[in-house]
Every structure is written in structure tokens, then in C-alpha cells.
Amino acid sequence: MSRKDEIIERLKENGCRITKQRKILIDIILENDCASCKEIFYKASQEDDRIGVATVYRMINALERIGAISRKNMYRIESGESCAGGCDIVLEDDTVFSIPKEKLDQIVRDGVRRCGYLSNGKEISRIIYRDGQT
Structure with a gap:
């Protein structure tokens, strides 16, 4: 259905x-x-x-x-899917913007690299998003 x-x-x-x-x-x-x-x-x-x-x-x-x-x-029907299509970012003033999954993956990869989580030349092989509410 x-x-x-x-x-x-x-x-x-x-x-x-x-x-x-x-x-x-x-x-x-x-x-x-x-x-x-x-x-x-x-x-x-x-x-x-x-x-x-x-x-x-x-x-x-x-x-x-x-x-x-x-x-x-308010104006989005909840799909119940995890990050399959990306994510919505909600700012303090309730402004909402969407990030497609491909862009979200790149943001995570860049953030992990900049925060120093990668060492000894290692690279990310995959990203697993957990379903969670904030």
C-alpha cells in the first residue's frame, strides 16, 4: 500500500x-x-x-x-524511512532545509576527516545511518 x-x-x-x-x-x-x-x-x-x-x-x-x-x-508527511532520501535540518527559528542523501554522505565524510577521526591513511568504506528522533 x-x-x-x-x-x-x-x-x-x-x-x-x-x-x-x-x-x-x-x-x-x-x-x-x-x-x-x-x-x-x-x-x-x-x-x-x-x-x-x-x-x-x-x-x-x-x-x-x-x-x-x-x-x-508541520507540512511534511512522515515517511517512516530512515535517511534513505537524505535529511531535513531544522534551525532554531523553525526554518527547514533538506539535504539529499548524496550531499549528506559528503558532509559526513568531510566532517569525519576534519575532526580527525581518520588516521593512518584510512578511508570510510560506508556510512550507516541509524533511525532516531531528536
């Missing part, structure tokens, strides 16, 4: 009707790194001009109720 199908199923279980507009909103949230409801609304209104701001806010609330999103990563 895809992540979208799983979310739709959980919404149905919680009494939500699954409309075309709600499916559009789910797709936008899954496929984009939106920083606000306004940004989600803007993208949604380009696909269907009948989607209103209130619809976006209600959908965000419904996704939060079923645990698909949280205030910590």
Missing part, C-alpha cells in the same frame, strides 16, 4: 470524506517541501481554483489528528 493510500485509509477511518480536493492536497504535501499553508494553498489553487484556504487548514488539522504530520515537521 502506498503512503498516499495509507493516509487516505486513515482519514476514512476517522470519518473524513475523500474528495478530489483532499487528494490534491495530499499529493502536494507528499511531493513538495511546503513551508506554510499559504504555499500549499497557492500550489493547490493552481490545480483546482475551487480549493479555498479554509480547506487547506482543515486538511492540515485532519492530517495532524491522524498522526500523519506533527507541529515539529
